[in-house]
Every structure is written in C-alpha cells, then in structure tokens.
Amino acid sequence: MWHFLKLFFIQHYMWLSSYLVLLIVMNVLMIVDVGMLAVSIWYVNCIMGSIIIVTIVIMCIKDYIKYHHTMEIKETTGYEQQYIRMFHTLLNKQEIVLQEEKLQRKEIEDSLLAWVHEMKSPMTAMHIMIEGNHRLEKEWLRMHLLLDQQLHQTRLYTIEKDSLMKPTAIQPIISQEIKALRAWCLEKDIGFELEGEYPDQVTDAKWFAFIIRQILSNAVKYSHNGSQIYINMQGQLLTIKDEGIGISSIDLPRIFQKSYTGTTGRESKQATGMGLYLANKAAHQLGITLHVTSIVNEGTVFYITFPQENDYHLIKKQSHTST
Structure with a gap:
C-alpha cells in the first residue's frame, strides 16, 4: 500500500502541487483584499479542502484499481491504451534485437573457438620442430600464451558449464606449468623453489592451471636474470614470490582491471593487460581469492587463497548428514 501511495504522489505531483498553490493564493487574497474581509476564511478553506480531498480520493481509488490491473489493456481507456500498445x-x-545480438555473439565465439582449436595442430608441430632451440621456443611460448588467453577469455562466460569441481592435486599442476615455461626460464636463468605441503583442494584443474599460468608467466617476464621464484603452500594459502622489478604503488590497485598494463607494461610494449584480469575473473568463479603485495625493485608476492567451504563441501556434508 505504501508503495502504491508513493507512486501515486510521484505520478500526480503536478496536480497536487497546483491544488496546494491555488489554496495558498486564495488564502493570501482573502487576507490582503479588504473587500473579502467579511468572508470566513475557515469556511472557504473547509469547502475548498473538502473538494480537493474528495478529488484526490477519487483519483486514488481509480489509480489503485489500475495499479492491480496494469497488464490488462481492457482496464485502460483512450491514450493509455495507445501508450501501452506502443x-x-x-x-x-x-x-x-537482443536475441539477434546474442546469436551474432554466439556465432563469433564459436568461430573464434574453432579457430583457436585449429591453431593447436600447427602449434604442436612447430613445437616439435623447434625443440632444443631456446630462442625459438621462447617465441613459440609467447604465441601459445596469447592463444591460451584468447581461448579462456571466450570460455569465461560459460565457466559454470565448463568447470568440474573436485578434489585436485595442486603440486602436479604447478610443476607442469613450470615445465611449460622452461625455455623462457633457461634464457633468463630463472629457478624455482617449491616449499611447504600441498594438500588437495576442491577446484577445477583446468581453470586453476590457467590461473597459475598467468601468474607464473608474469613472474618470469618481470624477474631479473638469475633470480629465483619461490612457491610455498600451507593449508589453504598458496604463495608465489618473485625477485623481479615489482609493481608501483600507483599500479598495484589496478592490476586486475581489464586491459590495464601499468607503467611497466607500457614500457615493455609486450603486456596485453588481460592475463591477470582473466585470472582474477576465473578465480572468483572458483571461489579462489587473489591478493598481491609488491615492492619496486624487490619483487612481488601473489597470495592464492582457496575457500574453506564451497558447493562441493556442502553437498558432501549434506549427504553424510542424511545417511
């Protein structure tokens, strides 16, 4: 009821304001005009007020009836019918138009996915042919990472359908991603140190690997030659620390924004600004939290926190409780 009254006053505020102004003007005239001193102000106010109140009540009742039959055109008449039809x-x-745009977008996404998948075969053949040539392997790796970003960017909108949450071994995924960056690491003489325990986490292996890939590739890209990258896991917290050039305090709050390359990215002209944006989006969908600290010329630390509870845990608890 209160919602209706609010809408009523908003709809008819011009009429209600006109009634109020008219009443005020008439009272002022009766006070100022000497010829109307014999007329009772209270009497006129009662008559006019009664007429206004009755008018408002009638309007309110009519609008209240229409309020409950908004979707029925037969309850309206005249120009209101035309407005509703329009x-x-x-x-x-x-x-x-919206459906057509959705279909066009779906066609573009499907064709893009098909193109990326078609590129996998020649990319695999190229990798076999250039194996052992670290310089060419590095360039191949850069192409591979860009294609991988594009593939996951296209799939990100349907990550709910494309993910499989289950207990996943974390360390083999990290080791596999480190191995994939071998050519780059050999060129820059970068080493990795894995410490701590790596308990299984409930997540999607493919999307988690993508997140790790973006973080590790950034760590290698911005690390100094001959430096180390330290990976440690305790409980739900996984940390990845590099000894690279770091991120400025100005850039740090914006590193997860789409297409933001930062000061370093603009200087190197190699950053796309999409890797960490996509990694953060995917992490959010998996219930993973990403946090970053950094000191310029000392390095950057990524904190990857797995959720204590998620849908998988809740389902398991419910099944145990019911049994």
Missing part, C-alpha cells in the same frame, strides 16, 4: 511494441522490437 510500450509493448517497442519492448518486442528490443527483445528481437
């Missing part, structure tokens, strides 16, 4: 016509046109 509204429905415009709404239908917008829905048609």
